[in-house]
Amino acid sequence: MTIPKTVNPDLANERKKATFDVEEFTAFIHDGESFLQLKRLAEEELFSDLPDPVELDYLSYEDYYNRTVEQCVNAITKVRAMQERVNPGGLEVYHTLMTGPMGTTLMPGGTPMGVHFLMFTRALKNQGTPEQYEKFGRRADNCEILGTYVQTELGHGTYLRGLETRADYDRQTDEFVLNTPKLTSYKWWPGGLGNTVNHCIVVAQLYIDDEPMGLQLFFLQVRDEQTHKALPGIDIGDIGKKIGLQAVNNGYLGLTNVRIPRTNMLMKNAKVLPDGTFVKSPVSQLAYFPMVFVRCMIVLVNSGFHAMAATIATRYSAVRRQSPIKPDEPEPQVLDHVTQQMKIVPEIVTAIAYRLAGVKLNKMYEETASAVGLSDYSRLPELHALACTLKASCTYDSTFGIERLRLACGGHGYLASANFGNIFTWATAACTYEGENSVLYLQVGKILLKTWGDMLSGKPLMPTMAYLGVCASWHEFPEWTGDWQCLVQALQYAATNKTLIASKSYTRRLESGLSPPDAFNVTGIELTQAAELHGRAFVANNFFEEVTQNRENRSASLNNLLEQLLELYLVHTVQRHMADILRFIHLTDEHLTSLQDRLETVLAELRPNLVAICDGFDFHDKVLSSVLGCYDGNVYERIFEAAKKSPLNQRDVPASFAQHLKPFMRSSL
């Protein structure tokens, strides 16, 4: 099947209808030109010799892994050369490009080296001393060694204080002795650990003279650098097939009396001196900082997955024609069915809203990391709370949004070659890794409770929670104007009142004699609801600020488009949380009807720009890797071409006919 060189006329028409400059929107959504240029340059270099994704789909588990390693190595080699040209000594090309949606193209089943870049190298730099960085970190940055972040165990992932891996200090030899004493202490899940890495950072309970000193991070070699065989005392392997991310090579690790020098404990914060004196970290949560970084990254990465799925569904819905709206008219593009718009457009705007929130969150991470570098730890709780709530709501919204977008593509959405399967399994994994979502919401719930107490005692509140004080001071919600500020405030007001309710329930339970942990546990439902609303109110407020500020730096047409996107996001989000809002704010039927009218109006206003907005996300065809989502819209030809590549179509008659079907049909006669 040859793919036409021309663009599908429906898609070409859609692009002509755009009312804004796509390139200006692209720069806006990528937070400026510089990253965009870098991304495009990298795509040009990296995508020149990629294998066919359809062929990859039919490989065995082992071949898939080996093939991914080959692609990964090729890609990293190219990226390193590019980094040397763009900014010698820097690492931004590595880190930004290899872990974003582009990484998913190079390695559709995930990368066994993702955790090396995201966590291993960063933890060596940020948790080690400068000497340790020189000794281990530089080699990791140069990929002379490959590593991963080994924390989760078979028995514990969430409750870190329950981890069982031990590091006992031996004063005589100035070494730590590492052990995983039980089956449940086996390390389980770390990406790349299975068969790829030769080093890792192990998170273990430190013991000095059998006294527990809390969790610490240890640099450990697990495989010989030449032979790649496991070192003595180390039991290591792959945890087996998962529902997705087949090439991430998640692994297990058992340790029996493995000795490492004392200087292998990462000692930027806590320290063990040669005589066994333990010097505490100034703030124990600093050991959790590598996780905070990844939680922030996930918001950007998952909003990218969400936008990828939205682009595929939008382009396909512009090409797909079905079911006349009026009986005597031709079949319309399915995108003209209003219910189809309702399935797709809220996902487009949600992806944009999280993209903007993710950019803000990552800036906050950088500011906090700089402050931590100057021994100022005051912003850690605020960053922790925001990273937890945004990581949880973004991964949830993207996971279910991607599934809605797949469903919006009808039967063809179910084809592996449409690529929703990979995108979904990437997205949903992030609901669990780097902190299971409910657990993260409970962290936020705890901080909300504490903040509520601070507010009642007149203490200053952290900036992203200051609205609690404002809303709590209102006797009732101000007059409902329905404007954007009002909609943002409605979400904030609902979050505030949910926090109030949770706080009251918690206090009531304490007064009835429950212990604080029991009271916290039974208040968990209300606390997690408050935490979720807190995050959604932040995303809405941030979107509002992004659109209403700096207008003078953008063209009128882009401002107009952004206003429509904001309008849809706010109206849709308020409608989605209407049950919560109606509990605290009196709205008439007229108000509700007006919201529905606004939703339908803005859907219609956005309709001509949908394809152009998705073009503006700037996904290379190879990133989307979808027969339904290609820029040229030649959907049917691509579906057919992919089908032709099925291994079952490579011979006239499959072997099973002679072996099974023929004898079976004969015996049934």
Ligand SMILES: CCCCCCCCCCCCCCCCCC(=O)SCCNC(=O)CCNC(=O)[C@H](O)C(C)(C)COP(=O)(O)OP(=O)(O)OC[C@H]1O[C@@H](n2cnc3c(N)ncnc32)[C@H](O)[C@@H]1OP(=O)(O)O
């Ligand atoms: C895949 C590639 C595909 C191709 C490319 C595509 C691109 C993909 C990109 C993404 C790739 C990602 C790779 C995947 C990596 C996954 C790696 C992992 O999962 S690694 C494993 C991830 N594992 C997890 O995430 C485990 C989750 N569990 C945990 O984090 C902890 O056990 C806990 C937080 C739940 C509790 O901890 P506990 O010690 O029991 O604490 P308490 O509750 O008693 O609170 C005490 C105090 O501490 C405070 N505080 C807490 N945390 C922080 C913080 N971070 N900061 C500051 N403060 C914090 C808290 O507020 C409280 O304050 P206060 O009230 O005293 O004032």
Ligand SMILES: Cc1cc2nc3c(=O)[nH]c(=O)nc-3n(C[C@H](O)[C@H](O)[C@H](O)COP(=O)(O)OP(=O)(O)OC[C@H]3O[C@@H](n4cnc5c(N)ncnc54)[C@H](O)[C@@H]3O)c2cc1C
């Ligand atoms: C694809 C993937 C990659 C991963 N990569 C890595 C890696 O590189 N390195 C690494 O160390 N780990 C990794 N992990 C492990 C991951 O971080 C953990 O699985 C995750 O933190 C969740 O912990 P858990 O599995 O113990 O879940 P559990 O805590 O057992 O969760 C089970 C259920 O219990 C509930 N629950 C648990 N505790 C509480 C609580 N306190 N209150 C209320 N409910 C609770 C949860 O909400 C959930 O519903 C990876 C996992 C996946 C899926």
